[in-house]
Amino acid sequence: MTTREIVLSGATIRNGRIYFSSADIKFFPPDSFADREATGHKGKAVVFRAGGGELETDIRMSSGQRISPRKSFAAFLRQVAAKEGSRLRIVRVADREYTVEYLA
Numbered sequence: 133m134t135t136r137e138i139v140l141s142g143a144t145i146r147n148g149r150i151y152f153s154s155a156d157i158k159f160f161p162p163d164s165f166a167d168r169e170a171t172g173h174k175g176k177a178v179v180f181r182a183g184g185g186e187l188e189t190d191i192r193m194s195s196g197q198r199i200s201p202r203k204s205f206a207a208f209l210r211q212v213a214a215k216e217g218s219r220l221r222i223v224r225v226a227d228r229e230y231t232v233e234y235l236a
Contacts, residue, residue: 148206
């Protein structure tokens with residue numbers, strides 16, 4: 133089981149995105165990565181379980197510095213009333229499955 137913790141910024145919460153460092157590329161299966169543009173190559177989906185819900189998405193290269201799931205986590209971040217400076221714990225529980233936990 134592999135774990136990552138992410139500190140939430142105001143922009144992350146406003147945009148509903150979870151951003152990982154590009155150094156975390158091996159946290160995800162190699163075939164899950166997609167092109168940055170919505171009309172480009174799609175990766176094979178991974179599943180994130182968060183707040184009783186499930187998001188199935190591929191992973192995109194947001195920039196040279198970070199990667200992120202393509203789908204928005206805005207509903208989950210609203211549900212937990214996420215605050216800037218709080219953290220998320222993401223646990224890889226299987227090859228293509230992750231859990232997301234809010235840490236106040």
